[in-house]
Structure formats: C-alpha cells, structure tokens
Amino acid sequence: MMEQDILKIGSEQIPYFRTEQFSNLMLENEMLMNKCVKASESARVIFLTASGTAAMEATIMNLFDTSDKLLIVNGGTFGTRFKEICDIHGFLSEEICLDHGEILTNQHLESYENKNFTGFLINMHETSTGVLYDMELVGDFCKRNNLMLVVDAISSFLADRYDMSEYNVNATILSSQKAIALPPGMSFVVLDGKAQERVLRNNVKSLYFNFKNYLLDGLRGQTPYTPAVGILLQLRERLRIIDNIGVDKTVEEVARIAQDFRTKIKGLPLMIASSALSNAVTPLKPIGKVPADEIFKCLKDHYQIYVCPNGGSLSKVLFRVGHIGALTEDDNSELVNALIDMNKKGLL
Numbered sequence: 111m112m113e114q115d116i117l118k119i120g121s122e123q124i125p126y127f128r129t130e131q132f133s134n135l136m137l138e139n140e141m142l143m144n145k146c147v148k149a150s151e152s153a154r155v156i157f158l159t160a161s162g163t164a165a166m167e168a169t170i171m172n173l174f175d176t177s178d179k180l181l182i183v184n185g186g187t188f189g190t191r192f193k194e195i196c197d198i199h200g201f202l203s204e205e206i207c208l209d210h211g212e213i214l215t216n217q218h219l220e221s222y223e224n225k226n227f228t229g230f231l232i233n234m235h236e237t238s239t240g241v242l243y244d245m246e247l248v249g250d251f252c253k254r255n256n257l258m259l260v261v262d263a264i265s266s267f268l269a270d271r272y273d274m275s276e277y278n279v280n281a282t283i284l285s286s287q288k289a290i291a292l293p294p295g296m297s298f299v300v301l302d303g304k305a306q307e308r309v310l311r312n313n314v315k316s317l318y319f320n321f322k323n324y325l326l327d328g329l330r331g332q333t334p335y336t337p338a339v340g341i342l343l344q345l346r347e348r349l350r351i352i353d354n355i356g357v358d359k360t361v362e363e364v365a366r367i368a369q370d371f372r373t374k375i376k377g378l379p380l381m382i383a384s385s386a387l388s389n390a391v392t393p394l395k396p397i398g399k400v401p402a403d404e405i406f407k408c409l410k411d412h413y414q415i416y417v418c419p420n421g422g423s424l425s426k427v428l429f430r431v432g433h434i435g436a437l438t439e440d441d442n443s444e445l446v447n448a449l450i451d452m453n454k455k456g457l458l
C-alpha cells in the first residue's frame with residue numbers, strides 16, 4: 111500500500127527531466143538513499159529503470175567476469191535466480207543450498223573458507239520462503255576471505271535493520287516496489303568504492319546495463335537513458351519522509367505491524383514456517399485441509415484482501431502475508447477477522 115502523499119504525486123504531470131531541477135532531485139535521492147542503507151561516504155547509487163531482477167543481473171555483469179568464482183546462498187526462488195544469472199553469463203559459481211525455511215549457519219560456510227572464491231551473492235531475505243539471513247555472519251566471512259559481497263536487500267530494506275558499512279557490503283540491490291512502497295519499475299544499486307573501481311575496470315557487453323555510464327552521468331544528477339521520472343519524483347518524497355522519521359524508526363514501525371499480526375493469528379490453524387523471520391512477511395503453512403492457493407483465492411474473491419501466494423512446488427503449502435508499505439493494525443484486524451470467518455466456515 112502506498113501513502114496518500116505518494117499517490118498524489120503519481121497523479122501529476124511528468125516534467126521534462128534534462129533540467130537542473132531534476133538533477134538536483136536526483137542528487138538528493140542519491141544522498142538520502144546512501145544514508146538509508148548506511149553506506150560509506152564514497153558510495154554511489156545506480157538508478158536503473160527496470161525491475162529488481164534486472165538490477166541483480168546488471169550488478170553481476172558489472173562486478174564480475176569469467177575470471178571470478180562466486181559463492182551463492184540458495185534458499186529458494188531468489189537464490190536460484192542468482193545461480194541462473196551466473197550460468198547464463200558463464201561465470202563460475204557454487205551454491206550453498208538450504209532447505210525451505212532453513213537458516214544459514216557458520217557450519218554451512220566453514221567448508222568454503224580459503225577456497226579462492228572472489229565474490230559472494232545473497233538475498234538478505236529469501237522472500238519466497240520468508241527466511242532472513244544473518245548478515246553479520248556473512249559480512250565477517252566475506253571480510254576474512256576478501257570476497258566482493260553483493261546483497262539483494264530488495265525485500266528486507268526498510269523492514270529489517272540494514273547497515274552496509276557494518277556488514278562489509280560492496281553492492282546493495284534495492285527495488286521500488288517492496289518496503290520503499292512505490293510503484294514497480296525502478297531498482298537501485300548502491301556501490302561502495304571497491305565496487306565502483308570494479309565497474310570502471312570491467313568490460314561489460316551491454317549498452318543499457320553498463321554501469322560506467324550511470325556512474326558518470328550520475329555525477330551531475332542524470333541517467334544515460336530516460337528513467338521512470340514519475341517514480342523518481344515519488345522516491346524523493348518517500349525518502350524525505352523516511353529521513354524525517356528516521357530509518358530505524360521506519361523499520362520499528364514495520365516490526366510492530368508484523369508482531370501485531372503474528373499475535374493476532376494465534377489459535378488459527380496456520381503455522382509460521384520460518385525459523386528466522388523478516389519483518390517484511392509472515393510465511394504461513396495451513397495445517398487444516400484447505401491448500402494455501404485456495405486460501406489466497408478465497409481472501410481475494412470473498413473478502414477483497416490480497417495476500418501473497420507462492421509459486422511452483424510451494425503453491426499448495428505456503429502463502430505469505432506482507433507487512434510493508436502503508437499498513438495499519440486495523441488492516442491486520444480486517445485480515446485476521448476474515449481468516450477467523452473462513453475458519454468457522456471450514457474454509458481454512
């Protein structure tokens with residue numbers, strides 16, 4: 111859900127963007143974005159008009175090449191996506207495969223110490239199963255082994271504490287449509303100094319996804335190609351609001367909504383299916399007779415409430431309830447009352 115002020119901006123005319131005014135807006139966006147992820151002084155932001163997956167692919171193309179050896183944490187759909195990207199580009203990679211709902215521990219990492227890896231790819235929150243990884247553990251491992259650390263923080267940013275400097279992260283991938291709560295269409299890659307150096311050295315075989323041009327044009331608050339101007343206007347307002355409240359307070363607010371929901375569903379035949387929850391979503395396994403995808407459909411068709419269904423092998427066993435964006439405790443109550451009603455009618 112988007113805030114009213116943000117929706118209003120979305121209904122206005124789109125200005126011409128090769129102007130000083132728009133450049134200033136972009137420079138402010140970059141400054142506020144760096145502040146939100148607690149990046150180093152020298153960090154820069156790539157503003158990419160494309161969905162999060164494009165930012166994942168572009169980041170890998172710009173930070174690595176066939177001389178690299180990458181370690182991927184794969185606990186679900188988004189971990190698999192990193193692997194697919196590496197394979198398509200012919201980049202050497204190995205996966206740490208986790209079961210659905212399983213957390214990453216030191217034991218998983220131990221056998222990869224001193225094995226000549228050069229990069230580490232992780233989705234801080236594996237959104238498909240709702241597992242939040244221990245970023246301190248990952249950051250320490252990467253520092254010890256001198257690995258370029260790429261974090262897809264798309265679904266955890268603003269929902270869970272995130273500190274790019276503390277976790278030794280070189281590149282952070284974000285997207286407009288999760289907790290930033292803007293329309294889909296833009297993604298953002300925050301690069302520290304080391305990652306920028308690599309971008310400048312790399313030879314990327316792509317026009318649109320070559321970060322060199324973005325870094326250069328970004329110095330004067332521009333992008334090489336026409337961006338989703340409307341979303342960038344909304345982004346500035348959103349970042350200003352977050353900056354006013356404080357990023358930690360924003361995270362606390364999402365945590366409060368998540369906790370409220372998790373308390374309210376106690377007693378319903380639904381099991382929370384993750385041992386390390388993000389505040390962004392609650393993954394739920396129905397323990398009654400009704401499969402998860404039926405519950406999703408019923409909520410949508412009979413109560414006008416959207417939860418997030420799972421795809422593939424998890425479609426019948428798991429659905430997720432999101433806590434990001436402009437949601438309130440009353441929204442939680444409305445959903446929980448619908449679930450209670452369904453339970454009475456034998457639909458849960």
Ligand SMILES: *Cc1c(COP(=O)(O)O)cnc(C)c1O
Nearest residue numbers: 161162163188233237262264265
């Ligand atoms: C939503 C999401 C993405 C982005 O997917 P797109 O549909 O390409 O925007 C990537 N990674 C994670 C962890 C996500 O939750």
